[in-house]
Amino acid sequence: MNTAEIQALDSQYVAPTYARAPFVIERGEGVYVYDTDGKRYIDCVAGIAVNALGYGDPDVRAAVADQMARLTHISNLYTSLPQAQLAKMLVERSFADKVFFCNSGAEAMEAAIKFARKWAHVHGQTDKTEFVAFSHAFHGRTMGALALTPRSYYQDAFKPLMPGVSIAEYNDLGSAEALVNERTCAVVVEPLQGEGGVHPAEPVFLQGLRALCTRANALLIFDEVQCGLARTGTLWAHEPYGVTPDLMALAKPLGGGLPMGAALMTQAVADCVAPGDHASTFGANPAICAAAKVVLSKLSAPEFLGHVREMGAFLQQNLAGLQSKHRSIRAVRGRGLIWGIEADRDVAPVIEEGYRQGLITCKAGANVVRLVPPLVIQQAELSEVVAILDRAFGLLED
Numbered sequence: 001m002n003t004a005e006i007q008a009l010d011s012q013y014v015a016p017t018y019a020r021a022p023f024v025i026e027r028g029e030g031v032y033v034y035d036t037d038g039k040r041y042i043d044c045v046a047g048i049a050v051n052a053l054g055y056g057d058p059d060v061r062a063a064v065a066d067q068m069a070r071l072t073h074i075s076n077l078y079t080s081l082p083q084a085q086l087a088k089m090l091v092e093r094s095f096a097d098k099v100f101f102c103n104s105g106a107e108a109m110e111a112a113i114k115f116a117r118k119w120a121h122v123h124g125q126t127d128k129t130e131f132v133a134f135s136h137a138f139h140g141r142t143m144g145a146l147a148l149t150p151r152s153y154y155q156d157a158f159k160p161l162m163p164g165v166s167i168a169e170y171n172d173l174g175s176a177e178a179l180v181n182e183r184t185c186a187v188v189v190e191p192l193q194g195e196g197g198v199h200p201a202e203p204v205f206l207q208g209l210r211a212l213c214t215r216a217n218a219l220l221i222f223d224e225v226q227c228g229l230a231r232t233g234t235l236w237a238h239e240p241y242g243v244t245p246d247l248m249a250l251a252k253p254l255g256g257g258l259p260m261g262a263a264l265m266t267q268a269v270a271d272c273v274a275p276g277d278h279a280s281t282f283g284a285n286p287a288i289c290a291a292a293k294v295v296l297s298k299l300s301a302p303e304f305l306g307h308v309r310e311m312g313a314f315l316q317q318n319l320a321g322l323q324s325k326h327r328s329i330r331a332v333r334g335r336g337l338i339w340g341i342e343a344d345r346d347v348a349p350v351i352e353e354g355y356r357q358g359l360i361t362c363k364a365g366a367n368v369v370r371l372v373p374p375l376v377i378q379q380a381e382l383s384e385v386v387a388i389l390d391r392a393f394g395l396l397e398d
């Protein structure tokens, strides 16, 4: 089948919830993907911050193949060694004491929402059911997570949403202080917002939220689905802030490209959770855990994190160069290997020109080009990315 035939097949049979890119990807290797016409692209979307180890990591492949030869799936009615080992690895590397496993970022957020409600319920606070989230946040598209994702584009057609959510201004501690009260069971925040335009939290903001939650007897939930797991150059995006949450949602890169989400929690939260409160049929099955164990051990190695920081510094410097050269670029924001280039206009032409020149990027809002390459990317490859962006922004301004 040629490219046009594959695209026709897709649009005839797949529900039209996606605006597809104008090519069909057939295979990937390292930081590159190849389309059905044999064209090569350097991939700075990486499955939307999923393919942290790039394409075809041999250790992930071997671990999954080996596990699948023995056992792919069993129900969570039964104990599984790979799952228990993965939970131990996550706990040893984080603030958390216990882990709940599921299949996606939205599901990890749903789990966090339910566990926060259960925590308040167990403490006899039956009217402590509300949440405070933030402008530009993205927490997923299921009904609970959607209620915490305050964009009319995502929400309007699907109301009524989960009630009891109020929205404060991101990076404005005072606006959160004004909304948190005795009915607040949790404050939900991304330490670095991804979809909403690549906005890192200010230290006083994140630290202030921790103090606010402690004072108000509310839980603090970090959504590190996109910014967590080495993306910002530390294993957790919140690490440099010196504060920890009560619950944290993870997903995107965790399963090495296989679907996995996780809600990490403190013992105080875990103490409120009982059999039957929540469950997932596929959550952390042995095959996915085999992948995630390899992913987590690689991403948390100090040399690996050092590489991300080094590449991040190189990219930051080069993007600053682009900004000083192109008048349409208003700001560059990010950390490690998640960057947003904000323009004074719609960046769709930059992304389309990237496609033509063999670079895959995506948007984070209409005016922001987002870069979330595989974390294994090297300096020469980043230089190639910047050179293509330079030409694409040049054309945008013509």
Ligand SMILES: *Cc1c(COP(=O)(O)O)cnc(C)c1O
Binding pocket: 103, 104, 105, 106, 107, 109, 138, 139, 140, 141, 190, 194, 195, 223, 224, 225, 226, 227, 251, 252
């Ligand atoms: C992608 C994302 C989600 C949703 O994850 P899905 O796996 O698509 O459900 C939630 N929160 C953040 C911060 C994300 O980037």
